[in-house]
Amino acid sequence: MTTITSPTATIDPFAPGVPASAWRFLNHLNPLTKIAAVLPAIVLLVFVRDMVTPLIFIVLAYVLILTGTRITAKIAALLFLAVPIGIVAVGFGFSLWVDAASVDHTAPFLQIGGWTLFTGALQVGCASALRIAAILALALIGGLTTTGPDLARAGIQQLHIPYRIGYTALAAYRFVPRFNYELSVIRAAHRVRGHHRGRGPFAAMARGWGYIVPLLASAIRHAERVALAMDARAFGAYPTRTERHIVPFRMRDVVFIVAFIAASAVIFALTYPWLAV
Known part of the structure; x- marks a missing residue:
């Protein structure tokens, strides 16, 4: 059997990659689509103080990554080992910096001599760690399925950079x-x-x-x-140039942006009041 390779891929290592499977939809989306979809949720997650909201977004991001693209063993280790371990470590570290006077009404979790770690401090630390993990997970939706050259081309073609x-x-x-x-x-x-x-x-x-x-x-x-x-090659001599590789913005991109923003709005609405400290 003879394998036919694309001459473009041989000549230009930065030609847009063809996804290995057609049903992995994240690879088919415009790079700007994945940024525009998750950006409102990332901004609002900065102000979240509970643990439920970021946990839901982590689950949502994981579902999209697992169903929308092919993951390697290294990425699987990052998602299922590094991120959980990081949440535990960062959450415990943040809890040590919480003012004990503000959480001394909660039950003690750990006592060492005269020092006490209250469950309220642990909750605050875990909420902060989950918030960081949720932002990271949402960023990975585009980061794992977008190349730098495609992002630059999309910025030139759609944002008119x-x-x-x-x-x-x-x-x-x-x-x-x-x-x-x-x-x-x-x-x-x-x-x-x-x-x-x-x-x-x-x-x-x-x-x-x-x-x-x-x-x-x-x-x-x-x-x-x-x-x-x-x-x-007279680069920069003319106001516009002919693009060799087109990064299209299609109806599927609009559908993904609208669907993700709508899902984010529903999550924030169901977990309200998420601005309460």
Whole structure:
């Protein structure tokens, strides 16, 4: 059987990716859609003081992520191990900073000598940790299903950001994997030459300092080549440009925004008064 690969994907590593499965709807949405849908809920969650509201949003975000995109083992570990452990650790840490005088009317949870941790302080800490986790979970809806190049293209095409700014950001985004490659080459060259041998934190700092100058020189050379290539193609000479990759905004994007904002409004309405401290 012969496998046919897309020539665009071979030539341009930043071409929009094709989702592995058509029913994973989050991958088919415009990047701006996922931001616009969750942004009102993220803003309002800052003012929430109860534990039920952020917990519901965490469940909602998890359901969308699990049904709307393909997750790897690393992402599954983040969702089901790192986030719960972080909630417990951050919640307990926040509870230690709560003024004991404001919660001393609640039952004691932990006593060590003359120090007492009240259940009221623990509730405040858990509510703060759940609020942070809910904001993170909502941000992951777009973060796990959107690439930087697609977000830049969507900003140029839908928000009409000047393409000089948008594609400059896209070029900067391309620097990141290149720097990783350049750093691996520099490390290999230093190992071959026997520079900065040794173990321990001071040896690691010395090796890191030795990487700075060649990495900076490589960055300057690469930036110069990119600038010359952009000038040769008359980049920025015209007010508009023809887009090679279109990131469309379709009716499904409108439906998702309206549905998510409506669901968020229902959740906030059912858990009212969520502004009470």
